Amino acid sequence: MPSDAVPARDRGGLVAVLLAGLATQALATWAVLALPSVAPKAADSLGVDVVLIGYHVSLIYTLATLSSVFAGALVISWGACRTSQVALLGSSLGCVVIAAVPSFATAVVGAMLIGFCYALTNPSAAALLARNVGPRNRGLVFSLKQAGVPVGGIAAGLVTPAIAVVHGWQVAVASTAAVGVVLALLLVPFRPSWDAMRAPVAGIRSDTIAGLRRVVSTPALVFLCGFGFLFAGIQLTIMTFAVAMAVEELGFQPLVAGALLATIQAAGFAGRLFWGAVADRIGSNVRALAIIATIATAGCLGLAGVAEGGPAWPVFLVCGLLGASAISWNGVFMSEIVRHSDAGSVGTTTGVSMVFVFAGVILGPAIFVSLHGWLGSYTTAFGVLAVPTLIGGLAIVAGPRLLATSSPRRGPPHDPTLADARDPQPARQPSAADAPHRRGT
16 A cells, blocks of 8 residues: 555544644653752752752653663554553653652652653654554644643643642642543543554564664664754753853843743744644655754854844844754654654654664763863854754765665665655555564464
């Protein structure tokens, strides 16, 4: 069946699947940021300095990096819906552990639970969405799902502190768990349909290895993972150090610096939807990512040109461009990962790809700290980030051509960087024939 055929829909259709993926992503992100959002209030109870709570997020993403390796195999074995429920309930449990018995040890355990579950969100959502969306709107749909990240960030930044002021930080963090449990229960009626094609006796080890092999043997996926690594690091670096740059170097007042960060977040939310629609309109995720990389390169160079004491509007403009580019690539990236996955490998391919994304999240800010120490300037260090953004854009466009002969696709030579998303491709729809090798038949 050609790739532009309409897929068979699960119960509730695309709308239900999309809402489930977006809500799961938002809740998982909220759980990641719940404790940092009330760090000043929680630090005394946990017996640590406020600054040490920053390691909470690092630990979460470290666990997410490790568990992403086999997250896709769990989707095959448990089913995408059950995996989403595990992600919701596990993230909720992590928040309860942190809040119920405040201590350094329980904070570590809670962070590990949240990190493990955070890795499950993308493979499970990708497996469901791939079955319910065609290539003509895949970019927009995946971008809508990825909009759950800023939605979760907004909830952590607004709702959790507000509850903490009235009821204390423990109730505020635990309230995230209540939302997660409700969402998990709402998915119960959909599981029979959404998980009908799961392979409960599948070999997690063999499926994980198959996913790794597929990624490393497919040129387009290799360079996409490199792109994801670079841009994930740049994304978190911008979000982490934008306020410090504005206050310490540009002389902004704290409230103005906060507005700058909000501008970046808002531009990131709008940009994800915009670029998803653009990718579908032009019929190429790769071209959309290349444009994003170009704009991000210009934005980094633009920050290098701002000066202390100057007007604020150029800084807001440049940071808005960065929000609409370096913060907005995720949905189009996920859509392209799915485009290079067969029906039975969407979860495993996505999981392996996220290993590189999470690794970028861990390493990017650390590298930027060293870069800032060497250069002595936030704006100059941001200017240097134009190099990896440019490399990322060039890599996904030109890289697969250089390794096209190693592509595992059958048939005539195929250049994934030139292929239109609507070109006929092998069927991606699950069937009973997708899983026999896992059942030993």
